[in-house]
Amino acid sequence: MDSQELGYTIKRHDLSTDKSLQPYSAADEYLLQRFNQLEPKPAHTAIYNDRFGFLGCNLNAYSPLIVLTQKSQEKAITANYEANGIAAPSFTNPLAALERPIDLALVKIPKSIALFQLFLEHIVQNSTPNVTVVCAFMLRHFTPNLLQVASQYFDVVEQSLAQKKARLLVLTQKKSTAPKELLTTLEYKGRQYKQYWGVFSLEHIDYATQFFLQHMQVTPADECILDLASGNGIIGNEIHQLFPSAEVHLMDDSLLAVESAKLNIQGENIHHHLNNDLSIFGDNTFDLIVTNPPFHFDYEINIQVPLQLFRESYRCLKPGGNLQIVANKHLNYKTHLAPLFSRVDILNEDGKFIIYRCVK
Ligand SMILES: C[S@@+](CC[C@H](N)C(=O)[O-])C[C@H]1O[C@@H](n2cnc3c(N)ncnc32)[C@H](O)[C@@H]1O
Structure with missing residues (x-):
């Protein structure tokens, strides 16, 4: 309205x-x-x-x-x-x-x-x-x-x-207060992730993210990868550690997230982007897009935003490329993904989370 x-x-x-x-x-x-x-x-x-x-x-x-x-x-x-x-x-x-x-x-x-x-x-x-x-x-x-x-x-x-x-x-x-360090540090598998106050999941690495990192499927053929809605950059960085020669793009709508990710992952083949849609990427760009997508926006819940990001992901994937999504099961993204992609598989699920692999 x-x-x-x-x-x-x-x-x-x-x-x-x-x-x-x-x-x-x-x-x-x-x-x-x-x-x-x-x-x-x-x-x-x-x-x-x-x-x-x-x-x-x-x-x-x-x-x-x-x-x-x-x-x-x-x-x-x-x-x-x-x-x-x-x-x-x-x-x-x-x-x-x-x-x-x-x-x-x-x-x-x-x-x-x-x-x-x-x-x-x-x-x-x-x-x-x-x-x-x-x-x-x-x-x-x-x-x-x-x-x-x-x-x-x-x-x-x-x-x-x-x-x-x-x-x-x-x-x-x-009050007169000395400037504080605006960062917290989280640990995952012995690696430290810094993030500015206000970036997603401040206390610990998000459980959906952890579930995703255990079950995502990345291969050496995935040469160009997008970590979509990348937060502090943990998914992109864990992939970078496994496949250091892959081009990894990380994109988030939050400046604090992008600035955090820059502290956690750098390199010649690492690219940081501050944006809220995929208009900055051409058609058929990525072999793989990975995401723990947003659906909470402050006090609003809105799955229209991730659905739009999924539609744009389809455009930006190479033919045969795939989008891997971790989500709360109750969001039931499969009904929206199945008509879009040529194939949607479930890579893993537990009582709360599900990981989809959607092939273009
Ligand atoms: C569920 S968090 C995931 C963060 C990170 N990938 C992780 O697993 O810890 C979702 C992220 O989406 C970002 N976000 C919200 N709307 C977005 C949009 N339209 N485009 C890109 N990122 C967005 C938020 O800033 C937040 O960092």
């Missing part, structure tokens, strides 16, 4: 065709309302995690800096600015130092508390001493961890009244 506020039309611009998903929530509206009440207006505002550009478009008169982590966000926001006749905003990401300190940050709180902490870390290191941070969340998503993390960085953490089932957290009086 398209949505309008102050005359701007905001569309989702994502890979999904699910019309019931909204481009913004009451939490975004609450943030906008709070900004509109501020007098005087802050000199330099940054917006964190504006999914489709609702806040950026509505506040464009104040030229806010847009801090984002996903390529899909950048594309959607750019498309909404363009469609509304607004000049493109300045984008940055939470790993980049800011040239000009901010005095207001508007934060749509993400599901990942680690990502929320990464945002706060960025804000405190790149702001004026009197910075105010206004964060918004839907009441059903509240966890006490939010307050705990916020109070690591700010002396004053105030909650607003609820409005349309949304609430604000207003953070003032920042």
